[in-house]
Amino acid sequence: MLVGTWPSDAYSVRFDADRGKRLLVVHPLFDEANKLRHLIVETMRALDVAAIDSALIDLPGTNESLAPLREQSLESWIRAVEEFSKAFRATHILAIRAGAACVSTSLPCLFYAPHSPASQLRSMIRARVLSEREAGREVSREELLAEAEREGITVAGYELSADMVRALQNASVSEVNASTIAQAEIGGAPLWLRAEPDHDADQSEALAARIEALMS
The missing domain is CATH 3.40.50.1820 (Alpha/Beta hydrolase fold, catalytic domain)
Structure with a gap:
């Protein structure tokens, strides 16, 4: 090896x-x-x-x-x-x-x-929603995803650009x-x-x- x-x-x-x-x-x-x-x-x-x-x-x-x-x-x-x-x-x-x-x-x-990849991204976004809720911030998955499409997002420790978020959603x-x-x-x-x-x-x-x- x-x-x-x-x-x-x-x-x-x-x-x-x-x-x-x-x-x-x-x-x-x-x-x-x-x-x-x-x-x-x-x-x-x-x-x-x-x-x-x-x-x-x-x-x-x-x-x-x-x-x-x-x-x-x-x-x-x-x-x-x-x-x-x-x-x-x-x-x-x-x-x-x-x-x-x-x-x-x-x-x-x-x-x-x-x-x-879109399904995996949704799972990561759901985890981020839960962590935001634990921190006292109420935000929906749809709101986070829209924000991620504009500005990018850090989910599960991974920093993703807005381009990456959009591409993952549309990937086949x-x-x-x-x-x-x-x-x-x-x-x-x-x-x-x-x-x-x-x-x-x-x-x-x-x-x-x-x-x-x-x-x-």
């Missing part, structure tokens, strides 16, 4: 033996990226045993990236995925949950439990060249629903097996 900045200053985790099958992994967005990171890395480790190279690279402004999140847009994430796929010489892309909205490519894509997932992996195919309760980051070895093995089958 290789870790560090690659390419350029992007932080990455890679299993790379210069093999023919090469998978770029697009992580979930926001807190789901933390909750599923262990699952993702262990899935990549199992794919390495199956002779499939893989790379997980932080989107700009996320995780270990030094780029300010406030300066990112959905378009900048889409461009980053395109650049990363070329740098890694990817033959396939795996996008997880709302990360699927960051993919626009002619490469074969695998979407694991794809999820609407293209199913062209895509195969979907449903959670029911993997088994077990979805890890993104747990309160804290966790891992399930059976799920990572099942996900790796499903990916291997779809890449064959």
Whole structure:
């Protein structure tokens, strides 16, 4: 396993033996990226045993990236995925949950439990409404969302620009060249629903097996 900045200053985790099958992994967005990171890395480790190279690279402004999140847009994430796929010489892309909205490519894509960024944003806004209420400020989800569209917002510790908020609301997932992996195919309760980051070895093995089958 290789870790560090690659390419350029992007932080990455890679299993790379210069093999023919090469998978770029697009992580979930926001807190789901933390909750599923262990699952993702262990899935990549199992794919390495199956002779499939893989790379997980932080989107700009996320995780270990030094780029300010406030300066990112959905378009900048889409461009980053395109650049990363070329740098890694990817033959396939795996996008997880709302990360699927960051993919626009002619490469074969695998979407694991794809999820609407708009739905995730609404959940984060609801959490912000509750925190505002606890602080003594009554504000509705609609009011916060309208404010976010004008000025941006900080939700769940993530500072989002107004452009990002609007883009997340209108984002769609293209199913062209895509195969979907449903959670029911993997088994077990979805890890993104747990309160804290966790891992399930059976799920990572099942996900790796499903990916291997779809890449064959």
